[in-house]
Amino acid sequence: MGNLDINVGKLKKNAFRYSKHRGETASRIRIPGGIIDAASLGKVVEIAEKYGNGVIDITNRQGIEIPGIDLRDMDKVNEEVQSIIDALRTNQTEKGKGYPSSGTRNVEACPGSRLCPFGCYDTTEFAQKMENMIFPNDRHVKIAFTGCSNDCAKTRMADFGIIGMTEPQYNPDRCVACEQCINFCRRRSVGALSLVNGKVVRDTKKCIGCGVCVAYCPTRAWTRSKEHYFRLVLLGRTGKKNPRLAEDFIKWCNEESIMKIVKNAYAYIEEYIDPNAVEHKEHVGYIVDRTGFEEFRKWIMDGVEPGPKAEIEPYVYWKGKRYDRI
Amino acid sequence: MGFVMSAQGFDQVISELQKEYRVFAPVCKKGAGRYTDTDVVMYDEITAAPEIDLVHKSDYSFKEFLNPLSETLFFFTEQEVKEADLNKKKVLIFLRSCDMHAVKRLDQIYLANGKEEDWFYRRRRDLVHFALIGCQSTFENCFCVDMKSNQMDDGYLFSVDCINGMYYSDVPENSIKGIFAAACETEQDVSPCFVTENKVHVTIPEDVPFEILKDSLWDEYSTRCIGCGRCNFACPTCTCYTMQDVFYTDNGKVGERRRVGASCMVDGYTNVAGGGQYRRSQGERMRFKVLHKIYDYRKRFGYDMCVGCGRCDDICPEYISYTNIINKVNAACEAAKQGAEEVKNG
Numbered sequence: 001m002g003n004l005d006i007n008v009g010k011l012k013k014n015a016f017r018y019s020k021h022r023g024e025t026a027s028r029i030r031i032p033g034g035i036i037d038a039a040s041l042g043k044v045v046e047i048a049e050k051y052g053n054g055v056i057d058i059t060n061r062q063g064i065e066i067p068g069i070d071l072r073d074m075d076k077v078n079e080e081v082q083s084i085i086d087a088l089r090t091n092q093t094e095k096g097k098g099y100p101s102s103g104t105r106n107v108e109a110c111p112g113s114r115l116c117p118f119g120c121y122d123t124t125e126f127a128q129k130m131e132n133m134i135f136p137n138d139r140h141v142k143i144a145f146t147g148c149s150n151d152c153a154k155t156r157m158a159d160f161g162i163i164g165m166t167e168p169q170y171n172p173d174r175c176v177a178c179e180q181c182i183n184f185c186r187r188r189s190v191g192a193l194s195l196v197n198g199k200v201v202r203d204t205k206k207c208i209g210c211g212v213c214v215a216y217c218p219t220r221a222w223t224r225s226k227e228h229y230f231r232l233v234l235l236g237r238t239g240k241k242n243p244r245l246a247e248d249f250i251k252w253c254n255e256e257s258i259m260k261i262v263k264n265a266y267a268y269i270e271e272y273i274d275p276n277a278v279e280h281k282e283h284v285g286y287i288v289d290r291t292g293f294e295e296f297r298k299w300i301m302d303g304v305e306p307g308p309k310a311e312i313e314p315y316v317y318w319k320g321k322r323y324d325r326i
Numbered sequence: 327m328g329f330v331m332s333a334q335g336f337d338q339v340i341s342e343l344q345k346e347y348r349v350f351a352p353v354c355k356k357g358a359g360r361y362t363d364t365d366v367v368m369y370d371e372i373t374a375a376p377e378i379d380l381v382h383k384s385d386y387s388f389k390e391f392l393n394p395l396s397e398t399l400f401f402f403t404e405q406e407v408k409e410a411d412l413n414k415k416k417v418l419i420f421l422r423s424c425d426m427h428a429v430k431r432l433d434q435i436y437l438a439n440g441k442e443e444d445w446f447y448r449r450r451r452d453l454v455h456f457a458l459i460g461c462q463s464t465f466e467n468c469f470c471v472d473m474k475s476n477q478m479d480d481g482y483l484f485s486v487d488c489i490n491g492m493y494y495s496d497v498p499e500n501s502i503k504g505i506f507a508a509a510c511e512t513e514q515d516v517s518p519c520f521v522t523e524n525k526v527h528v529t530i531p532e533d534v535p536f537e538i539l540k541d542s543l544w545d546e547y548s549t550r551c552i553g554c555g556r557c558n559f560a561c562p563t564c565t566c567y568t569m570q571d572v573f574y575t576d577n578g579k580v581g582e583r584r585r586v587g588a589s590c591m592v593d594g595y596t597n598v599a600g601g602g603q604y605r606r607s608q609g610e611r612m613r614f615k616v617l618h619k620i621y622d623y624r625k626r627f628g629y630d631m632c633v634g635c636g637r638c639d640d641i642c643p644e645y646i647s648y649t650n651i652i653n654k655v656n657a658a659c660e661a662a663k664q665g666a667e668e669v670k671n672g
Contacts, residue, residue, distance in 0.1 A: 113362035120362055147362075166362070174395050176586040177570065178555060198570035198584060215360055218556040219395055219587070220368060220386070223358040 006071055009279075013138065015099035016074055017065065026057070026067040027077050030090055030099065032131035033109045033124035033145075034062040040084040047080050061142070063106040074098075089128075091135050103138035103281070107131045108155075112147035112164070119147030120164030120211055121228040126255065133259060139269050140281050142237075143262065149189070149210040149231070156245040159284050160262055161233035165209030165252065167225035167309070172199045174221035181213035181222055188212050209252070229309065230258055234316060235285040242289075244320025247313075254307035261300045268299035327503060328496045328516025333375075335509040336486070336493040340375035342505045343418060347455065350391050351420035352384035353377050360643075369419075378420060380488045383465040385641060387562035388421040392432055392450050395559070396586045399446050403580050409446075410582075417453045418483070422461055423520055424468070424635040426482065427475035428562035429456070431623075431631055435565045446585075460487035460494075460519035466640065469526045469649055473634030477520040485518035526639075528652040530630060531659035534621045538662065539613065543654050548609035550644050555589030557615070557638035557648065563631050566590060590615050616651050 008018055017026040029044060044064055048056050053068025069077055078098035085092055085099070093100040107130050110116065112123025123145040130143055143160045146153035155161025181200060182193040192206035193213060200221075202213075209229060214222045230253045236246030250257070265284060272291050274282045288296045293316055306312065331339065340349060352367050359366040367384040369391065370377075398410040436447035458478055461470075470476040483499040484506070496516040497506050507513065558564040568588040573581040588595060591611050596604035605611050623631035638648045 117361050122363075172396065176395050176559075176568075176588065178589065178592050180554060180592075197572045197575065198586070211362075216554070217360075218554045218589075218592075219559050220355075220358060220360075220366055221395075223355075224362060226357055228362075 004071055011071075011074070013101055013103075014074070014078070014097075015102040016069075017067075019067070021068075023071055024067070025069050025071050025074065026065045027052075027069055027074075027081060028059070028099070028102065029064040029066070029081065029084060030106045030131075030135075031062050031064065031088065032090070032107045032135075033127035034111075035109075035124050036064075036084075037087050040087045043080065043084050047077060051077050051080070059106075061106045062108050089132070091132060093136065099136070101136035101138050103140050104134055104136070105140070105142045107134075108142075108144040108153050108158070110146045110153040112145070116147055117215060118150060118211060120166045120209070120224075121147065121230075123147050123153070123164065126162070126258075130259065130262065134262060134266065137266060138280070139266060139273070140283050141262075141265070141269070149208045155236075156233055157236045157238060158246060159235055159237070160258075160265070161236060161246045162258055163231040163233065165229040165231055166211045166214065167209055167227070167229060167252070168202060168207070168211065168213050169223045169225055170200060170202065171221050171223070174219045175199055176219060176221075178218065180216045180218065184212050184216040228255065229253065229307075230255065232258060232261065235288060235318065237283060237285045239283070241286070241324040242320050242322050244318045247316045247318055249313050249316055250306050251311040252307065252309035254310070257304045257306040257310070260304050264300040264302050264304070265296075268296060271299070327498075328494065328514055329506040329510035330512045330514060330516070331493040331495065331506070331510045333491060333493065335511065336488075337375040338509040339495075339505055340372075340378075342509070343502065347416045347418035348413065349418045349420070350388070351378040352380075352382065352388075354379045354382065380420075380459055380486065383422070383468070383635070383637070383640070385637065386560050387428070387635070387637065388419050388425050389428065389432060389562050389564075391417060391419060392429075392447065392454065393436075393565055393567075393587075396584060397446070399583045399585055401580075401582045412449060412453075414453070416455060417450075418455050418457055420457045420459055420486070422459045422635075423478040423518075424470045424473075424475040424633045425562050426456060426458060426478045427473075427633045428635070429481075431563040431633070432565060434627055456482045458482040458485040458518050460485055461521050462487060462489065462519045464521045464524045465636070467526055467636030467649070468521070468524045469528050469634040469636060471522060471524050471634075472528045472530070473630065473632055475633040475635075476522065476524075478518070485516070487516075487519045489519075524634075526636065526649050528634070528649050529656045530620050530652065531656045533663075534617060534655065534659055535662045535666070538617075538655060538658055541658050543651075543658055544609035544613045546609070547612040547646065547651075548607040550646055551591065551608035551612055552644055553591050553593060553608050553611065554643065555592040556641045556643065558589035558591055559587060560637040560641045562635055562637070563619070563633060564589070566595075590618075612646075612651065616648065616655065619648075620652055620655070 015028040019025055048066045051069045051073045052066045057065040079096050107127045109123035109127035113119035127145045142158040144153045144155040144158040145162045146155045147164045177198050185193045189210050189212045192203045193200050214224050232250045232253050233246035234249045272287050349372050350369055351372050353370045355366050367379050367382045368386045400407050400409045436444040484495045484497040487494045494516045497503050566588040567585045570584040619632040
């Protein structure tokens with residue numbers, strides 16, 4: 001066998017890690033929406049035992065890394081992960097060759113309405129739909145879906161954070177003024193409800209659409225809206241220069257608009273990414289820092305109709321630390 | 327006399343009856359459940375037969391027509407009072423046997439508990455007629471057999487059982503037999519289905535000694551029960567209400583009096599002037615509710631209030647089983663009785 005002669009750029013793009021241990025790599029498994037079938041997880045175990053060092057790394061973005069793989073075994077591992085790629089219906093350019101890119105990160109989702117009493121929509125389904133639209137892509141973009149304003153998926157640390165909302169529907173004829181909605185809204189949420197003349201009034205400016213009132217109403221006076229709504233938050237990030245939380249862009253947005261905005265954002269990145277960026281990688285947030293938000297907004301809102309209830313922020317200002325400007 | 331109809335025939339019967347009656351029935355409300363994309367079965371006025379849910383036990387009971395969750399009783403101005411209008415058209419309510427037994431309890435409280443009848447209940451009650459939904463099998467948490475509410479022999483205009491897509495009706499009410507005869511496939515004797523066995527059993531203690539009030543069995547409910555009142559709001563026999571006198575905000579001399587449902591499990595139920603509160607802990611409230619359903623009401627009226635529909639167990643978000651409490655109470659009563667006998671016998 002000859003000496004190792006590895007194209008590191010291609011290795012990374014093929015979803016293998018460049019490891020500190022010379023001669024080793026790790027295979028990175030995408031799990032869009034955070035749900036993997038048991039058979040695929042079994043396959044992960046098999047690969048870890050056969051090619052890896054017997055451990056499995058649960059990553060921060062709901063993916064899996066199988067470390068301790070010999071760089072010489074990458075082709076074999078690519079054949080092995082095929083059944084996982086098939087089962088999770090991950091987009092691929094060539095069968096048996098593993099993942100076609102790694103730039104666009106695994107699309108995250110909290111358990112959402114499949115399990116969680118507070119989840120306002122099927123986060124996994126939406127995440128998988130998003131993954132199907134954007135993957136494979138080399139651009140470094142992070143997208144996360146969370147079922148409600150609790151934001152268990154930490155969407156405020158992602159480039160595009162999608163937070164589920166429901167518009168509480170009130171039937172005064174079923175309300176007995178037990179005030180549980182008012183109390184729980186105050187204690188668990190934002191305090192948007194008050195009692196006026198024996199019936200509940202919702203401050204629509206204050207309401208964040210979390211659905212706590214619906215969950216705690218004992219008579220079904222409060223129910224969920226038929227429509228699922230979303231709060232879209234933009235360009236949160238971690239990192240060295242300027243870590244910051246994502247800021248609100250659209251409240252009461254519809255699903256189609258979320259999809260279109262993300263699609264448009266990829267076109268914007270292609271237009272404005274720094275051609276001299278280190279490893280051809282520039283986070284979208286830093287591109288927006290260069291072009292200004294207005295240009296970004298012009299691109300992402302192209303052809304978008306966010307629905308009749310949508311409240312769109314005219315301008316977005318981010319906070320966070322500026323370690324690069326001290 | 328009974329009739330067997332196709333779905334189409336049953337539709338025809340309902341639309342004929344709707345000329346004379348407003349029809350209220352259990353309806354599956356899509357997406358109206360507590361959680362995202364979950365349904366709830368509740369009573370509502372229907373426009374056509376397919377809306378009637380004959381398959382599930384309703385989450386909330388039929389009582390909402392007779393005893394609305396929120397009802398404006400009258401309006402007042404400076405010198406005058408006017409009762410709220412009520413649609414005078416007759417009302418047909420679809421309900422199961424246990425619920426028909428509950429009607430007797432509602433009537434007892436609103437019409438025969440003291441000298442005066444409740445005028446607002448009476449005017450609704452006089453409009454109401456019943457259609458009995460047969461039970462081909464027991465639902466989860468039902469204990470109607472032990473509460474002797476599993477069967478109803480009279481009091482309904484007609485019954486309905488949907489079996490393999492065909493509708494079977496017993497029609498004791500003569501005035502509507504023609505409607506059924508015109509819509510049916512065959513005429514034959516029909517008896518409404520009823521269950522003779524539940525999965526859940528309770529033993530109601532005949533006598534509840536005073537020391538049960540202080541029994542430690544209630545303590546766990548002080549931490550488990552969240553006091554949401556779902557058990558009461560879903561119960562077909564709970565009748566408690568409270569009053570709201572509302573003065574309109576743009577003219578405080580004009581307003582209305584409403585009565586709204588109340589729950590002995592929800593905070594504020596036993597509040598009295600001066601800040602007193604008779605039952606503070608959820609354990610005490612649970613004791614009051616359970617003993618009222620299976621003992622105190624019987625002491626006053628001679629029969630148990632609870633009809634064994636099991637909706638309280640179905641709906642409790644904290645998985646508290648009322649039937650389990652009944653059996654715990656019975657065991658505690660047995661133990662107390664045995665203890666008393668041992669003392670007596672030295």
